[in-house]
Amino acid sequence: MPKHIKIFDTTLRDGEQSPGCSMNIEEKIEMAKMLERLNVDIIEAGFAISSPGDFASVEAIAKVVQKPTVASLCRAVEKDIDASWDALRCAKHPRLHIVIATSPIHLKYKLGKSPNEVLAQAVRAVKYAKAKAKNVEVEFSAEDASRSDWDFLVKIFSAVIDAGAKVVNVPDTNGYAMPLEFGRLIAYLKKNIRNLGQAEISVHNHNDLGLAVATSLAAIENGATQCEATINGIGERAGNCSLEELVMALKVRQDYYGKDKRTQINTKFIYPASRLLSSITGVQVQPNKAIVGANAFAHESGIHQDGVLKHRETYEIIRPADIGRADSKLVLGKHSGRHALSVKLKELGYTDLDPNGINNVYAKFKVLADKKKEITEWDLEALVSDGLKQVQAASYSLETLRIETGNKTQPTAELSVKYQDKTLRSTQSGNGPVDAIFKAIDDIIQRGALGIHLLDYVVQAVTEGTDALGRVTVRIKKNQKTYTGNGANTDVLVASAEAYLNAVNKYLLRSE
Ligand SMILES: [Zn+2]
Known part of the structure; x- marks a missing residue:
């Protein structure tokens, strides 16, 4: 049994499918590096066969990323698995993520196949994927699992585990499940899949009824040990389980969930990751979004402000610094020098700026300081993300x-x-x-x-x-x-x- 809840980040695959959130290869690499700093366990880098761009992104991320496992999505057919494997070949820890639908409605209208045919195809695909290399991990997803027959899920999951799948994923593809109901499904699977000792249960929940985080937490409470999530909760339609909300719920309420349900996320990069994604896509989170929204730590009511000033914990369950959120306090002024600036930038987590990068930010800082009396940490973040994006060549x-x-x-x-x-x-x-x-x-x-x-x-x-x-x-x-x-x-x-x-x-x- 793993000693922590694994975070499978799908910002670059499911997340990228949200309107307005498509990213080019350089942006995906930048995001993948941030996900590595966040210390996610698995990065789903794309759906290799879907386009040459996706293939190139999966391949590039597989090369760049060191610690996390890198996954590529494939349907349960050989050509998809071949493309994913070609893209993942040089990953340190490659994972082939195979998906096939299991619900009666998908079988009848989408696949036109019987349950037995789907089961046979799933087993064939998992064996084919597993045979690609010794170090390849295979994850199997039963699409629309929450609307599938529970006993059929037990049957197909047991069969794919026998065929070599290390992870069986239970998606609530349409965001249809209620938290307690979904929790019961996970408990049922855990009880009835005979060979679960060789694999683990994962969940992938959508937010159509605003419940993706709640259903994911219910699943974790009932034995799921991997959760699929995205930064800012982006994804198909209403999005996926929001990584920041899930991770902070497990952290803040460790007293309730227990130590073995911790994640290994470095929460100090939660806010920088959220901001990076917004600045890449131009899609901002709503101000009242939990954890990363602009107002998530703003106390407006006089009673609340008074309480926070007397004792922070009266109205604050998370310290902004825990998620890498800078205070909006004054930090530097017109007379601050380059050294003070570089020290401050390091404090804010920008440790990989080279002297050129610092000079660039410093030049912008001086211009800003002439116009604006108080330069806050938020201003600096904006200057850095702007400065880093300077393009030198023919521009x-x-x-x-x-x-x-x-x-x-x-x-x-x-x-x-x-x-x-x-x-x-x-x-x-x-x-x-x-x-x-x-x-x-x-x-x-x-x-x-x-x-x-x-x-x-x-x-x-x-x-x-x-x-x-x-x-x-x-x-x-x-x-x-x-x-x-x-x-x-x-x-x-x-x-x-x-x-x-x-x-x-x-x-x-x-x-x-
Ligand atoms: Zn999805």
């Missing part, structure tokens, strides 16, 4: 921006951009200042000819107050690939221009 950089706008004026942007020692200029009008800026940039980069589409534009205030730093995320698309650009500035119009140029630069860099 556009904003030189000057002048805007004319007002309620009686047609908004106009006058923009000059530097590109390979040349200064390019354009002046355009639009139905708003951002529209005018983007039209001027379109004109300079000749977007029409490049065939780039603009997907989203998101503005977010990093800190409170009218002098707050605005963070802008722009996503563009060319063919099937998306590129995300970020910009942070006290002037959201400047940040908008920077974010758009940043996205274009990334596109140029990757299309070289």
Whole structure:
């Protein structure tokens, strides 16, 4: 029996299927490195056969990641297993994750197969996968398990364990199960699968009724030892079990769940992981989202504020620092030097910035400090994530921006951009200042000819107050690939221009 609950992260596979959350290969690698810092047990890197991009991502992550197991999804057919194995070949700990549906409705309408046919196909697939290599682990998923016949699940799980599966996964594919009901199913499987000593039970729950975390916890209470989850709970439709909520529930309520139900997650990276995902995809979590939402630690009521000041634990069950969440307190000012900045950045967990990276952030910090009196840790986080995304090679950089706008004026942007020692200029009008800026940039980069589409534009205030730093995320698309650009500035119009140029630069860099 494992001594802890394993976290199988599927942000890069199931999560990536959510609208607006697709990531390119570099972004997936960046995310995978963060998942390794979080210390997840398994990273599901993709569904190798689904597209050349997915194949390349699984392969790249398999090479980069050291400690966690790397998994690729496959249907129970040889060509899927072959593709997944080709992509996973160089992983230190490879896992083939085979899925086939088991519910009557899926068998009848989707597969057109009898239970016996499905069982035989599952066993064949698991044996085929297991034969790929000595070190390969096989996980078997019974899709729509929560709506399947319990005894059929016992039968198919027992058979695939005999065939070599190390993990049997019980998905609540449609987010249909109630927590207590799902807990009973797990207890039933645990009691009736005769060879469970050689394998473990995993769960994969969706959030269609807002219960993914609750059903996962009920499963863990009843004997599941692996839980599939995603950062920020992203995923198909209403999403998956949210990793941060599940992990913190098990941690905060260890008194209730017991020590053997701990996870090995390094919780200090929970908030950085959530922020990284939002900055890559441009999809923000709602302010009242548990654990990682903007208001998760904000005490508004006077009684609560008073209580927290007297004794934190009166109204706080988690310390923000436990999940790597910086306080919004003043940290640095105009006169702070490069050394103070680099010390502070290390404290915030940015230990892998090289001197160039620090110089880059420092330059931005000085510009910001001139405009904004108080530089908070949140501002620094924004500067770093923006600074890290600077693209050096053949890139556009904003030189000057002048805007004319007002309620009686047609908004106009006058923009000059530097590109390979040349200064390019354009002046355009639009139905708003951002529209005018983007039209001027379109004109300079000749977007029409490049065939780039603009997907989203998101503005977010990093800190409170009218002098707050605005963070802008722009996503563009060319063919099937998306590129995300970020910009942070006290002037959201400047940040908008920077974010758009940043996205274009990334596109140029990757299309070289
Ligand atoms: Zn799913």
